Amino acid sequence: MAAYDVHRGDAVHPGKPVTVDRYTVGARINHWITATSLVLLAISGLSMFHPSLFFLSGLFGGGPWVRFLHPWIGVVLFFGFLGLFIRFWKANLWKREDGTWLARVRDVLAAHDENLPEVGKYNAGQKFVFWAMSILIIVLITSGLVIWEQYFSAYTTLGQQRWALLIHSIAAVMAIGVWIIHVYAAIWVRGTIRAMTRGWVTGGWAWRHHRKWLRELVTMRSGEGSGSGSKPAE
Template sequence: MADREYSESSDRIIATEPVEVRRYAAHTRINHWFTAILIILLILSGFALFWPRLFFLTGIFGGGQNARFLHPIFGVVACLSFLLLFLQLWKLNLMRREDVVWASKITDLLAGHEERLPELGKYNLGQKLVFWGMFWLLLTMVASGLMIWQQFFPDLVSIPVRRWALLVHSIAAVLSVLVIIVHVYAAIWTRGTISAMTSGNVTGGWAWRHHRKWLREVARRQDSPPAE
């Protein structure tokens, strides 16, 4: 079997009509949606505790005391869940030369002239930035969150450090929400992306148009030519 540079071992071309390509295995999809649900719960509980006007959202969790107890637990579990995705996908999200070319042609992308874009692996630059952005923001929120988690770590840091940690935690949380908004918008804008994370498959045409290097590698591993 050829070495994998742009694909996972579970990626494969499916002989259907029209041709489909397996993009995400079941465990990847389950992990993704599990992490997404946890992050939504984190956002709701975090905003409810941070902004008094949103305190009513604590009712979702059975009140303010429950929300305060559950919020850090959601954070730890979400970080561990994302860590599994990170260990699985980090190599595919490393920056490459074609990403620089892709960024220089962003106007062609926005204008719908994707034929002018370079061939890409499994992920484009935007997806990679979301991936790495969430990785570093989650690490920041976990580290700062431990410093302000008084229930279990009351004496971990001094009060002045805890205040700074709360500020850093809040900024990272707002930035992560912005990253998630970009992620969701891009997934909706690029038709076929959301269904790929629900069914696991994309059409051969979609793969050829958006991630041609990935498709070529999958086809080469199966000793079959990629179909447009």
């Protein structure tokens, strides 16, 4: 059994309904700091992207404040997502069932769950969002440092800064697109938002959407209760 799919704090609680702990308080705080940072970055970045969007800078106190705050919020985003990456990268490794899930995406959209394979804590769509954001945030922080004139202009050329700005803008638009997909999916799959606000889901939700993870969780916790089983991931 793969211990990477079960994290410390994951637990099943009997009752009516059965509830399953999915995210710890620390993981939820980490997530919302990252999410808030991404939204603030998107708004402040768009205010500098085109003159027609400059009015958004008023939310931050004007143009000078936007130019000052935007890169620092980017630093917060980077370290916030780094915390999520350390917590969840193992659970987002690609598995055989993910390819099958992706090949049957029409059944996913049509909610024909009986035609889908059992998946772990995250399905292929969630893993796509995780790895796409991982790559894009690395691109954003790297290119962002190049164009952070206050601290790094002396170490780069004007040509490098222009290329970095173009790459930064493209990566930002892509990141906003991935974020929209993430939010839409969270709203579309009923019960998902509760997992990241309250930390738990119902047993029925876990059985329907992440049955393999639920099986692993129950088996592992049973093994721990009898003095055996693998140690869950941090």
